[in-house]
Amino acid sequence: MTQATKAQRNAWFCCMMYFLNHAWLRRHYASFDLPAGIAFQQVDAVRVAAMLRSLSCREQNRLVFQEHFPEIDSQVYLAGHIQCSTHTPPRFSYLPLPSIGYVHADGMIRQLMIAEPYGHNGALARWAQEQLRNQVLRDIHRHECGALLDLWHQESRITIEQYVRESRTWSTVTPLLLPGFDDGKHSKAVKLFLTAVRQAGLPIDVIADVALRKAPFWPGSQHPRWYYRPKYLKHSPGWHAWMRLREPIPGPLALGAGRHCGLGLFASSSESD
Numbered sequence: 001m002t003q004a005t006k007a008q009r010n011a012w013f014c015c016m017m018y019f020l021n022h023a024w025l026r027r028h029y030a031s032f033d034l035p036a037g038i039a040f041q042q043v044d045a046v047r048v049a050a051m052l053r054s055l056s057c058r059e060q061n062r063l064v065f066q067e068h069f070p071e072i073d074s075q076v077y078l079a080g081h082i083q084c085s086t087h088t089p090p091r092f093s094y095l096p097l098p099s100i101g102y103v104h105a106d107g108m109i110r111q112l113m114i115a116e117p118y119g120h121n122g123a124l125a126r127w128a129q130e131q132l133r134n135q136v137l138r139d140i141h142r143h144e145c146g147a148l149l150d151l152w153h154q155e156s157r158i159t160i161e162q163y164v165r166e167s168r169t170w171s172t173v174t175p176l177l178l179p180g181f182d183d184g185k186h187s188k189a190v191k192l193f194l195t196a197v198r199q200a201g202l203p204i205d206v207i208a209d210v211a212l213r214k215a216p217f218w219p220g221s222q223h224p225r226w227y228y229r230p231k232y233l234k235h236s237p238g239w240h241a242w243m244r245l246r247e248p249i250p251g252p253l254a255l256g257a258g259r260h261c262g263l264g265l266f267a268s269s270s271e272s273d
Contacts, residue, residue: 025249028122029115030129032148033156039108042098043227045174045262049094051137090117093260098173100218101162102155107220115252118201166248167268171217175224176256176264177236196255209244216240
C-alpha cells in the first residue's frame with residue numbers, strides 16, 4: 001500500500017469517526033417566529049416556555065401526538081411529568097430564544113424553539129413544526145399572546161444560527177441553574193456545573209475550560225437573580241457560564257436544572273469572548 005493510499009484511508013477513517021462520535025450529539029428542533037410587534041422580556045423566558053409547553057399539551061395536539069407516536073407517553077414527552085427524580089426520561093425542551101447575533105439585537109424573545117433530546121431522529125421535531133404552526137399561545141389567564149409563525153423576521157435565521165451552529169466555545173444567554181447548592185463557593189459551583197453537563201447527556205471529557213460568573217456575557221442578558229423561576233427552582237444557584245470544548249459540537253445547547261424551560265441556554269461565541 002502506498003503512502004498516499006494510507007494517508008487517504010487515515011483521513012477517511014478520521015472523518016467517519018468524527019461523524020459517528022458527533023451524530024448522537026445532534027439535536028433536531030422546530031423553530032417559530034412571533035408576529036410583528038410581539039416580543040417578550042428575556043427575564044420571562046420560563047413563562048414563555050410554559051406557554052409553549054401548554055400549547056403542545058392542548059388536548060387536540062396531545063391526541064394527534066398519541067396517534068402518530070403511540071409508543072411514547074405524551075405526559076412525559078410533551079408535559080415533562082416524571083415520577084422518579086433520579087432519572088430524566090427523553091422529552092421536549094421548550095426554548096425561547098433571545099435575539100442575539102446582529103447589530104441591533106436587544107435580547108428580547110421573538111423566536112421560539114422546541115428541541116428533541118440528543119440523538120433522536122427528528123420525527124418529533126417535524127411533528128411539532130407542522131402541528132403547532134399558526135396556533136396561538138395563551139398565558140395563564142388565557143389571554144392570546146401571539147401565534148407561532150414560520151420564520152419571517154429578517155434577522156430570525158441569524159439569531160437561530162447563533163444557537164445551533166457548531167462551535168468550540170459557548171456562553172449562556174439565560175443563566176444556568178446548578179443542580180445543587182454551591183454554598184457560595186466558586187469551586188463547588190464548578191463541580192456542580194460539570195454535574196449539569198453530565199445530566200444533559202454530554203461527555204465531561206469534551207470540556208477544556210470553564211468560567212462561571214454572575215455578570216452576563218451577551219447584550220440584553222441580565223444578572224441571574226432577575227429571571228423568573230417556578231417554585232421548584234427558586235433556591236437553585238444561578239450563574240452565567242462560558243466554556244471551551246476540545247471539539248466543536250452543534251446546538252441547541254441548554255444545561256442545568258432549567259434546561260427544558262428556557263434557562264441555561266447557550267449560544268456560540270468567539271474564542272476571545
